[in-house]
Amino acid sequence: MLVDSHCHLKDSRYGKSPLEVAEDSKREGVALFINIATSLEDSHDSSKICSEIPYVYGTVGIYPHSDVGGENSVLISGLEKIIDANPKIVGVGECGIDIPEGQLQRSVEDQKKLFEEQIELSIKKKLPLIIHNRNADALVLEVLSHYKSSGLKAVAHCFSSDWLTAQKFLNLGIYLSFSGMITYPSRADLREVVAKVPDDMFLLETDSPWLPPQGHRGELNYPKYVRIVAEKVSQVKEKPYLTVASLSTTNACRLFNINL
Ligand SMILES: [Zn+2]
Known part of the structure; x- marks a missing residue:
């Protein structure tokens, strides 16, 4: 049994409903899905999706480059209202800092403010924070x-940095979540993190429809491919697949406070 701790079930590129995407992956052994929101509108959708599908939980959050121009106070109170109305909302995010190669849609200073306000919401509502970090x-x-x-x-x-950085997150008590990136031949540095992370501090995810694992690159990603991530962790950690599945599921349920 596996949990996809970070997926985006609603995406027009799928050409399928969130329920169809989830059902297909459930048949392949994914027992639980955390649907991650990236904007205020997407947070409303996330709430709707997890209300409709029993085995899907959701988050609310504003991605660093979403809702640009919106007042932070309006965005945060909008997220809080959704949390208060739906007990299946189990996290805040994804939020954080994103510094792309090209042009910034929201300045780094403004990203930092929005990030801090979502951290404070997460503490206030006693819900875990889902951190997005690109080049930051x-x-x-x-x-x-x-x-x-x-x-x-x-x-x-x-998580896509090296072991030195990983230890700094772990020292703050922050879990590391591994995606299909750990299967890319060029990412030996990430596999070092997989090998060394404590058994009780890692999660598995796909970030579907983004970031497909090796063997599916150039295609859409699906939550069912979390199995490929689990298989790679099993190989790198030299632990049985079922042990990795069980550890990662226990860790995700502990973080998101879900009783299976
Ligand atoms: Zn994501």
Whole structure:
């Protein structure tokens, strides 16, 4: 049994409903899905999806480049209303800092403010934070370090840095979530993190429809491919597949406070 701790079930490129996407992956052994929101509108959709599908839970959150121009106070109170109305909302995010190669849609300073407000919402509502981080290890760690004794629970989604950086997240009590990236031949550095991460501090995810694993690159990603991520973790950690499945499921349920 597996949990996909980070997927986006609603995407027009699938040409299928979130229920169809989820059912297909459920048949392949994914027992639980965390549907991750990236904007205020997507947070409403996330709430609707997890209300409709028993084995799907959801988050609310604003991605660093979503809802640009929106007032932070309006966005945050919108997220809070959705949390209050739906007990199947189990997290805040994905949120964080994103520094792309090209042009920024929201300045780094504004991204930082929006990130901090979502961290505070996560603490207030006692829900874990789903951290997005592209090219911003130092800034993300600096922001998070201010909340060290706040009771913040969090996961670094699609962890893609080295072991030195991984240890800094782990020292803050933050879980690491591994995606299909760990299967890419060029990412030996990530496999070192997989090998060394403590058994009780890692999650598995797909980030579907993004980031397909090796063997499916150039295609859409699906939650069912979380099995490929689990198989790679099993191989790298030299532990039986069923042990990895069980550890990652237990960790996800502990973080998201879900009783299976
Ligand atoms: Zn995502």
